Amino acid sequence: MSEQLKTPTLIDVRGPRFSATLTVIVLAIALATQNVWVLALQAVVFAIGAIRGPQFTPYAFIFKSVVQPRLRGEVVTEDSRPPQFAQSVGFVFALVGLLGAAIGSVPVFSIAVGFALAAAFLNSVFNYCLGCEMYLLVLRIRTR
Amino acid sequence: MxxxxxxxxxxxxATAFGMWHKLREGHFKVRKAKAAVLDAQMLGAPLGSRVTLVQFSSxxxxxxxxxxxxxxxxxxDMADVAHxxxxxxxxxxxxxxxxILSTPTTLILDKSGTEVGRAVGAPKRDEVLAAIASVK
Structure with missing residues (x-):
């Protein structure tokens, strides 16, 4: 686990959900058009979110400069690590999808993009917490 | 296209899964068949005199x-309940x-340390109150 993942930073909870919505749109386009470059773009966003943190992606920048100033109400914060974990999972799926495209396999590309899209959709619409569901399973499998 | x-x-x-997940999230379910018995040594802290809520987080x-x-x-302010x-x-x-497959998972134990139910996901206040009240 990288050191960044151990340092909690509090961020506006609406940021990651806004980013998840943009991710849904981008991945939906990638899946419907079978476009590798759209997925590559999203992979770069995932990589930034996974390595530096979800508050440093281009989507987070749009949130901070355009969306957040227009939002009212109490700001609820969350630890940046759960969404950062989700970005890492998204990055892995995006990599598998790119690999699928590189070897010319449409099923690998589609299934990988499909999983990443499903995760982003669940996060955006249902506030689904990927880290809650996956992290412990990963640990349990690793120590088996 | x-x-x-x-x-x-x-x-x-994803929509079907999300709705299914929302429906089962946070409800205390009784587990009679595979009820575990826990003690203070395993948990690293004393049990409550009537009820213990054991929350697993990550x-x-x-x-x-x-x-x-x-x-x-x-x-x-519940003297007989430990969290x-x-x-x-x-x-x-x-x-x-x-x-335990995901976090948060909250087990509810009776005074002997036997698991009488568990909630996967964030439980609601009313359900926690009802679950605590139901333990003899």
Whole structure:
């Protein structure tokens, strides 16, 4: 686990959900058009979110400069690590999808993009917490 | 545009899964068949005199924070109820033995330390109250 993942930073909870919505749109386009470059773009966003943190992606920048100033109400914060974990999972799926495209396999590309899209959709619409569901399973499998 | 079919399938499955997940989230379920018995030594803290809530949390889990705050605030003035908070990652043996799959998972124990129910996901205040009240 990288050191960044151990340092909690509090961020506006609406940021990651806004980013998840943009991710849904981008991945939906990638899946419907079978476009590798759209997925590559999203992979770069995932990589930034996974390595530096979800508050440093281009989507987070749009949130901070355009969306957040227009939002009212109490700001609820969350630890940046759960969404950062989700970005890492998204990055892995995006990599598998790119690999699928590189070897010319449409099923690998589609299934990988499909999983990443499903995760982003669940996060955006249902506030689904990927880290809650996956992290412990990963640990349990690793120590088996 | 190649085909919208994969997109439609993914969104339909994700919607169904999301709704199913929301429905079962946070409800205390009785587990009679495989009820575990826990003691202060395993948990690292004494049990409550009537009820113990054992919450398992992990690092990448936003609802764990809200659940922890809710349970500790609710149990603060309940003399016979203890709220124990356990970091799942550093207690993987216990996690494996109790078959905890995700966080937050909250077990409710009676005074003998026997698991009488568990809630997966963030529980609601009313359900926690009802679950605590139902323990003899």
């Amino acid at each position: 190649k085909s919208l079919l994969p997109l439609i399938i993914v969104l339909a499955l 690092a990448f889990c936003t609802p764990c924070r809200t659940t922890r705050a809710l349970l500790s605030q609710m149990t603060a 124990l908070h356990i970091d799942a990652e550093s207690h993987l043996d216990l996690v494996n033995r109790l078959n």
